[in-house]
Amino acid sequence: MKRLLLAVFLAALLGPAKGQNTIGLPLIVNYNKVDFHGGAQTWDMAQDRRGMMYFANNEGLMSFDGTYWKIYPLPNGTIVRSITLLDDRIYVGGQGELGYFQPDSAGALRYHSLVGLLPPGQRLFADVWEVYVLGESVFFRATDDIFELRNNAFQVYPPQTEWQKMCLAGHRLVAQDKRDGLFYYEGNQWIPLNNGKLLGHENMAGITPIKGDSFLITTLQRGVYLLKSDTLLNTSGGFKSFKSWISCVAKFDDQTLVLATTSEGCVLADVNGRIAQVISDKEGLQSDHINSLFLDKDKNIWVGLDNGLSMIAYSKAIRYIRPNKDYELYGYSSRIYRGKLYIATSDGVYSVPVPSGSGDLGVEKGKFDLVPNSRGLSWRLDEVNQHLLVGHDPGIFDIGKGGAELVSQDASWLFLPMSPVLPSKYLLAGTYTGIKILGYDHDKFTDLGNPAGCSVSFRFLAIDNDSTVWTSNPYQGIYRLQLSRDKRTYNCRLYTEKDGLPSALNDFVFRIKNRIVFATVKGVYEFNPSSGKFVPSPLFYPLFGTMDIRYLNEDQEGNIWFCSGKKMGVAHEISRAGSGASVITWFPELTGQILSGFENIYPYNPQNIFIASEKGIIHLNYSEYIKDTSTIALLLSTVRAYGRPDSTLFDGYDQGAVPHLPARRNSYHFEFSSPSYGYRQTIEYSYKLEGYDTDWSLWTAKAEKDYTNLPDGEYTFEVQAHDNLGNTSEPVRYSFVIDPPFYKSIWAYLLYGVLLLSSVYGLKKWHDHRLHGQKLKFEDKQRQIVTLHKLEMQNVEKELIRLQNKQLEGEIFVKKKELADANMHLLEREDALARVKNEINKLYQRTDDHDEVRTALQLLNSIEKNNENWDQFAAYFDQISDDFLKKLNAPVSLLKQGRSEALHLSPAESLHKGNRQDYEYIRPRSRNEQVQDPEKIQYRKEGESKRFSE
Numbered sequence: 001m002k003r004l005l006l007a008v009f010l011a012a013l014l015g016p017a018k019g020q021n022t023i024g025l026p027l028i029v030n031y032n033k034v035d036f037h038g039g040a041q042t043w044d045m046a047q048d049r050r051g052m053m054y055f056a057n058n059e060g061l062m063s064f065d066g067t068y069w070k071i072y073p074l075p076n077g078t079i080v081r082s083i084t085l086l087d088d089r090i091y092v093g094g095q096g097e098l099g100y101f102q103p104d105s106a107g108a109l110r111y112h113s114l115v116g117l118l119p120p121g122q123r124l125f126a127d128v129w130e131v132y133v134l135g136e137s138v139f140f141r142a143t144d145d146i147f148e149l150r151n152n153a154f155q156v157y158p159p160q161t162e163w164q165k166m167c168l169a170g171h172r173l174v175a176q177d178k179r180d181g182l183f184y185y186e187g188n189q190w191i192p193l194n195n196g197k198l199l200g201h202e203n204m205a206g207i208t209p210i211k212g213d214s215f216l217i218t219t220l221q222r223g224v225y226l227l228k229s230d231t232l233l234n235t236s237g238g239f240k241s242f243k244s245w246i247s248c249v250a251k252f253d254d255q256t257l258v259l260a261t262t263s264e265g266c267v268l269a270d271v272n273g274r275i276a277q278v279i280s281d282k283e284g285l286q287s288d289h290i291n292s293l294f295l296d297k298d299k300n301i302w303v304g305l306d307n308g309l310s311m312i313a314y315s316k317a318i319r320y321i322r323p324n325k326d327y328e329l330y331g332y333s334s335r336i337y338r339g340k341l342y343i344a345t346s347d348g349v350y351s352v353p354v355p356s357g358s359g360d361l362g363v364e365k366g367k368f369d370l371v372p373n374s375r376g377l378s379w380r381l382d383e384v385n386q387h388l389l390v391g392h393d394p395g396i397f398d399i400g401k402g403g404a405e406l407v408s409q410d411a412s413w414l415f416l417p418m419s420p421v422l423p424s425k426y427l428l429a430g431t432y433t434g435i436k437i438l439g440y441d442h443d444k445f446t447d448l449g450n451p452a453g454c455s456v457s458f459r460f461l462a463i464d465n466d467s468t469v470w471t472s473n474p475y476q477g478i479y480r481l482q483l484s485r486d487k488r489t490y491n492c493r494l495y496t497e498k499d500g501l502p503s504a505l506n507d508f509v510f511r512i513k514n515r516i517v518f519a520t521v522k523g524v525y526e527f528n529p530s531s532g533k534f535v536p537s538p539l540f541y542p543l544f545g546t547m548d549i550r551y552l553n554e555d556q557e558g559n560i561w562f563c564s565g566k567k568m569g570v571a572h573e574i575s576r577a578g579s580g581a582s583v584i585t586w587f588p589e590l591t592g593q594i595l596s597g598f599e600n601i602y603p604y605n606p607q608n609i610f611i612a613s614e615k616g617i618i619h620l621n622y623s624e625y626i627k628d629t630s631t632i633a634l635l636l637s638t639v640r641a642y643g644r645p646d647s648t649l650f651d652g653y654d655q656g657a658v659p660h661l662p663a664r665r666n667s668y669h670f671e672f673s674s675p676s677y678g679y680r681q682t683i684e685y686s687y688k689l690e691g692y693d694t695d696w697s698l699w700t701a702k703a704e705k706d707y708t709n710l711p712d713g714e715y716t717f718e719v720q721a722h723d724n725l726g727n728t729s730e731p732v733r734y735s736f737v738i739d740p741p742f743y744k745s746i747w748a749y750l751l752y753g754v755l756l757l758s759s760v761y762g763l764k765k766w767h768d769h770r771l772h773g774q775k776l777k778f779e780d781k782q783r784q785i786v787t788l789h790k791l792e793m794q795n796v797e798k799e800l801i802r803l804q805n806k807q808l809e810g811e812i813f814v815k816k817k818e819l820a821d822a823n824m825h826l827l828e829r830e831d832a833l834a835r836v837k838n839e840i841n842k843l844y845q846r847t848d849d850h851d852e853v854r855t856a857l858q859l860l861n862s863i864e865k866n867n868e869n870w871d872q873f874a875a876y877f878d879q880i881s882d883d884f885l886k887k888l889n890a891p892v893s894l895l896k897q898g899r900s901e902a903l904h905l906s907p908a909e910s911l912h913k914g915n916r917q918d919y920e921y922i923r924p925r926s927r928n929e930q931v932q933d934p935e936k937i938q939y940r941k942e943g944e945s946k947r948f949s950e
Contacts, residue, residue, distance in 0.1 A: 079127070341354045343617055553601050718731045
């Protein structure tokens with residue numbers, strides 16, 4: 001019975017290449033050798049517990065963490081054919097080489113060859129095609145031998161003829177001999193399977209578990225066999241209709257198998273025998289020839305090709321709908337109508353039948369067909385009055401059972417019912433040259449013409465509750481239209497920046513939440529009728545702020561789908577966001593993929609969101625998308641210290657001892673990544689360097705960080721990752737120490753202490769010496785100051801003496817003049833007395849000594865004697881004054897000796913204490929000589945016999 005069921009299952013797998021694909025294709029990411037800097041061919045793949053991917057490549061072992069590729073060549077530089085993981089070791093097999101890579105103390109992979117452990121006669125071998133771990137043993141299969149490594153020793157198992165393949169079947173290892181068929185390993189020996197020769201000349205491609213102890217064996221020649229316990233069973237099925245061979249097989253889930261072919265790409269089939277998907281170069285693979293196949297922890301399908309690597313994100317919630325597989329078409333609009341999905345493209349309208357219900361239509365199988373009579377540029381699909389209208393470049397079309405039927409030859413953008421009650425009798429169409437009125441009667445649309453107004457291309461239309469028509473042109477501004485009652489004319493008013501809009505460019509009008517809103521370059525605005533101005537929307541401005549909004553659409557649940565620049569997001573309904581706050585979910589993996597300038601989002605239901613794209617239509621299963629609450633993995637890839645030369649401190653594996661770096665190595669480069677291979681664009685990073693940064697950085701998509709000119713100290717670099725759904729990784733840390741430079745070492749500080757003490761002592765000595773010198777300089781300065789003061793005092797004293805002498809000279813001059821005048825009077829009186837005396841003498845002689853005459857003569861002699869005393873006084877006074885003037889003109893040295901007397905004694909006292917001189921008064925030579933100037937009176941010094949008495 002089981003064999004019959006298996007035969008039925010395998011028979012259903014016939015002809016997969018002719019089966020239909022799913023409507024939506026998974027994301028395919030291609031990597032070529034320019035990306036990973038390795039060889040073109042990849043032969044095997046593996047993934048460690050951290051999420052790191054490893055590839056057996058023509059140029060060595062390659063690793064990939066989602067952002068950074070690294071390559072580790074074998075010592076002999078040959079091809080790596082196979083890899084497997086055990087603990088922290090990566091066992092590899094190559095051409096004439098086998099061994100393992102293991103991280104060293106710095107976290108860098110180092111290769112350890114095991115060839116030296118082989119028996120000397122077994123060290124020459126060709127390619128090692130498979131490596132598997134079974135229990136405590138590692139098995140390496142070459143063509144000539146199978147090598148078992150256990151306890152650091154090898155056991156060699158030669159084939160009966162030639163070992164062709166080795167695979168794991170659960171906890172059992174199965175190998176194929178070219179002549180004797182299949183063997184399984186048990187008890188240190190290879191035991192033939194029951195009916196093991198059933199494969200004949202077919203080469204085993206892979207073993208896949210089905211249920212319990214049953215396994216499906218596929219062969220390179222497209223055969224399928226059942227392995228149950230230790231017995232091989234034949235089937236009547238297979239993949240005989242394949243044009244190419246099957247290179248390898250893997251189990252996707254309990255219901256789906258993945259088969260890699262040599263010329264038809266990758267095939268996915270469910271357990272019911274249906275081909276679910278064929279992914280080949282037409283669907284985006286780089287090549288249809290697949291050498292290796294691997295499913296990672298997230299169910300991403302990796303295929304090793306002849307010209308690179310491809311990753312198929314088959315289980316993700318985003319898929320791509322290509323209506324025409326032969327050509328890439330722009331997808332402008334989409335609509336589900338009467339059991340079909342319609343897509344308006346740059347080359348017509350395509351449709352595909354879809355089942356009813358709320359399932360994921362992206363995984364449904366179907367084939368698109370071009371709607372008859374719809375060829376050409378199709379802009380928009382709108383369902384109005386239960387009809388599907390197409391805004392087309394050749395005109396307006398109504399899609400019916402027979403294809404697209406022309407309604408009007410005027411090219412149109414979109415359609416809007418003019419009444420909220422359906423069916424609407426009149427429709428408003430935005431055309432290239434204004435608006436058009438369509439009539440609806442008897443289940444048909446008629447062209448009622450274009451009302452007279454302004455000739456402007458109207459791509460966006462919305463009708464207010466008061467029947468006011470709002471429209472916009474992205475290059476002119478917002479228009480307000482007022483239709484006449486007969487709908488033959490309309491008034492048109494243009495609103496621009498002067499009316500409150502941030503700009504007249506890139507303004508778009510929509511009806512959201514039963515209100516007319518305007519998306520602008522600085523947020524969402526509304527029109528205020530009372531002021532006649534546009535103002536920020538009180539409902540949407542708190543949500544979007546000044547964000548550049550280009551598109552808005554509301555789904556049935558009240559979520560608002562929008563486009564901002566080249567990004568797309570959804571604002572959850574306020575009641576769902578909780579706490580009265582709105583939540584925005586971005587879709588960074590779609591950034592740059594939306595159709596810029598013609599944005600369109602059709603939220604049919606939460607499982608089916610259709611997005612206009614340059615490559616058809618993007619399908620988003622939003623329900624599945626937001627269910628992803630997996631923990632984000634994060635890897636620190638590299639830590640590098642800049643210098644001469646640069647050095648790698650850490651290469652991606654567990655950190656050993658904390659490194660101590662010299663002070664000159666103060667600049668560092670950190671690389672990190674999340675191994676989220678399906679949607680790397682959703683990951684952002686935040687980092688912090690403890691000991692330097694005060695807080696975590698802002699979230700950024702950049703997966704590297706540089707620090708330069710760090711001071712010495714202890715540091716710990718921390719980084720964490722999160723995705724657009726708020727899932728956050730645990731922080732990853734790396735610690736290091738920058739040692740202080742020599743001038744900050746303990747020996748340097750001891751030296752600084754000695755130098756400091758020496759400097760203090762030397763400074764003290766220098767200071768004392770300097771104080772002594774300053775003291776001497778001060779004393780000398782004081783002496784100079786005293787001397788200068790003395791000189792200044794002398795100059796002052798000299799000036800005082802000069803002034804006093806000048807005053808005395810003036811007084812003496814006056815006295816001399818008075819004395820000269822008195823002398824003149826005396827001389828005149830003396831002459832008179834002399835004449836009187838002469839006359840009296842004559843009288844006395846005549847009177848013979850008359851007593852009276854004699855008395856008179858005596859009186860005259862007495863008078864004359866008094867005159868002589870006066871002459872003597874005048875002579876002495878003139879001598880005194882002349883000597884005083886000489887003293888005034890004496891040298892400065894004489895003045896120093898007598899400065900105290902000169903300051904405190906009168907001139908007479910000074911002369912009294914000085915040298916006294918005797919003078920002789922010289923009278924005028926005659927009585928008639930008149931003295932006019934006292935200076936002209938002559939004095940002559942007499943001998944020491946005459947003195948001036950006090």
